[in-house]
Amino acid sequence: MELLSQTEFSNSIPTSGEKIELSVVMPCLNESATVGICIQKILEAMARHQIRGEVIVADNGSTDGSQQIALDRGARVVPIETRGYGSALRGGIAAARGRFVLMGDADDSYDFTHLNEFVDKLREGYDLVMGNRFQGGILPGAMPPLHRYLGNPVLSAIGRLLFKSPVGDFHCGLRAFRKEAIEKLGLRTLGMEFASEMIVKATAFDLRITEIPTTLSPDGRDRASHLRTWRDGWRHLRFLLLYSPRWLFLYPGVILFVAGAVVASLLLPGPRRIGTVGFDVHTLLFAAMAMLIGFQSIVFATFTKVFAISEGLLPEDPRLSRLFRYITLEVGLAVGIILILAGTGAWALGLGYWGARHFGPLDPEKTLRIVIPGLVGFTLGFQIILSSFFLSVLGMARR
Numbered sequence: 369m370e371l372l373s374q375t376e377f378s379n380s381i382p383t384s385g386e387k388i389e390l391s392v393v394m395p396c397l398n399e400s401a402t403v404g405i406c407i408q409k410i411l412e413a414m415a416r417h418q419i420r421g422e423v424i425v426a427d428n429g430s431t432d433g434s435q436q437i438a439l440d441r442g443a444r445v446v447p448i449e450t451r452g453y454g455s456a457l458r459g460g461i462a463a464a465r466g467r468f469v470l471m472g473d474a475d476d477s478y479d480f481t482h483l484n485e486f487v488d489k490l491r492e493g494y495d496l497v498m499g500n501r502f503q504g505g506i507l508p509g510a511m512p513p514l515h516r517y518l519g520n521p522v523l524s525a526i527g528r529l530l531f532k533s534p535v536g537d538f539h540c541g542l543r544a545f546r547k548e549a550i551e552k553l554g555l556r557t558l559g560m561e562f563a564s565e566m567i568v569k570a571t572a573f574d575l576r577i578t579e580i581p582t583t584l585s586p587d588g589r590d591r592a593s594h595l596r597t598w599r600d601g602w603r604h605l606r607f608l609l610l611y612s613p614r615w616l617f618l619y620p621g622v623i624l625f626v627a628g629a630v631v632a633s634l635l636l637p638g639p640r641r642i643g644t645v646g647f648d649v650h651t652l653l654f655a656a657m658a659m660l661i662g663f664q665s666i667v668f669a670t671f672t673k674v675f676a677i678s679e680g681l682l683p684e685d686p687r688l689s690r691l692f693r694y695i696t697l698e699v700g701l702a703v704g705i706i707l708i709l710a711g712t713g714a715w716a717l718g719l720g721y722w723g724a725r726h727f728g729p730l731d732p733e734k735t736l737r738i739v740i741p742g743l744v745g746f747t748l749g750f751q752i753i754l755s756s757f758f759l760s761v762l763g764m765a766r767r
Contacts, residue, residue: 413482414483451558497577500579538567613669
C-alpha cells in the first residue's frame with residue numbers, strides 16, 4: 369500500500385486547538401494483521417476529502433502488538449479493560465473528540481475509503497447513518513452463508529417488525545452518527561448486541577436514520593473471528609425480544625386471554641361437539657388456565673414498559689400516561705375486590721349445591737362449571753390487587 373505523504377498526513381490530523389469533525393472508532397482485539405491497513409485507509413480518505421478527524425483504536429486487551437502498530441500509524445489508542453464488542457465501542461465513543469463518529473471493524477472488511485458519504489449525510493442533519501451490505505454488495509467469502517441468508521436477514525426483519533425501524537441491515541458494523549445524539553440514548557450492552565441496541569433506541573427515540581450502500585470484503589485476519597454464530601445470534605434475538613414488551617408479553621397475553629375467555633363462554637352452558645370431537649369440563653379447565661396466564665402476561669407487559677420508561681430505556685408513551693389517569697390504585701382495588709367476591713360467591717353456590725345433596729358424591733361435569741369460574745374470578749381479583757399496588761410503587765419511582 370502506498371503511504372501518505374508527510375503533507376497529506378499532517379493535513380488529515382488536526383493540530384492542537386483545531387476542531388475535529390470526525391472521529392473514527394475501531395474496536396480492536398489482536399488485529400495486528402489489519403489495524404495498520406485500516407488506519408492508513410482512513411487517514412488517506414480524510415486527507416482526500418479534507419475532513420478534519422482522528423482515528424481511535426479502542427483496544428480490548430490485545431496481546432499481539434496491535435497497540436503499537438496503531439500508534440505508529442497515527443491513531444490514538446484507548447485501552448478498554450472490560451471485554452466485549454459493545455464495551456470497546458462505548459469506551460472509544462466516550463473518548464472521541466469529534467462531533468461525528470464513524471465506527472467500523474479493524475479487520476479490513478469494511479470500505480473506509482467512502483467515509484465522506486457518511487459525513488455528508490450527517491451534515492444534512494441525519495443522526496444515524498447505517499451502512500447496508502445487502503445493497504452495496506457482499507464479496508465472495510466475506511460472510512458465511514448461514515449469516516448471509518438466514519441470520520442477518522431474519523434478525524433484521526424481526527427488528528423492523530418489532531420496532532418499525534427503517535434499517536435493512538441491523539448488524540452492519542460500519543455506521544456513523546452524531547456523538548451527542550447517540551450518547552443521549554444511554555447505550556448499555558457490552559457484547560455484539562450493542563449493534564442492535566443502537567438501532568432500536570435510535571428508532572424508539574425518533575432519531576433521523578438513513579442508510580447508504582457499503583461493500584463487505586473478506587477480512588484480512590490471520591486468526592478466527594471473534595463472532596460466535598449461535599451465541600451472538602441468540603444475544604441479538606434476546607435483546608430484541610426483551611426490548612419489545614408488546615411482542616414478548618402483551619400480544620401473546622391478549623391472544624391467550626381472549627382465546628381462553630371465548631372457549632370458556634362456549635363451554636360454561638354445557639359440553640359441545642365439533643364433528644366427532646367432544647369438549648367438556650376438561651377443556652374448560654385449560655381455557656381457565658389460558659385466561660390466567662394471558663392476564664399475567666399482559667400485566668408483565670405493563671410492568672416492563674413502565675420500568676423501561678422509568679430507567680430511560682424507552683421514551684415516554686402518551687397512551688400509557690392517559691391510561692393511568694383512569695386506571696388508578698383505587699380502581700384496581702375496587703375491581704379486584706369485586707372479582708374476589710364474585711369468585712367467593714361461585715364457590716358458595718357450589719357449596720350449597722353440595723349441601724343439597726347431603727355432601728355426598730357429585731357430578732363433576734356440573735360442579736366444575738361452578739368451581740372453575742369461581743377459581744378464575746378469585747385468582748384474577750388477587751392478581752389485579754397485587755398488580756395495582758406494584759404499579760403504584762413503580763409510579764412513585766417515576767414521580
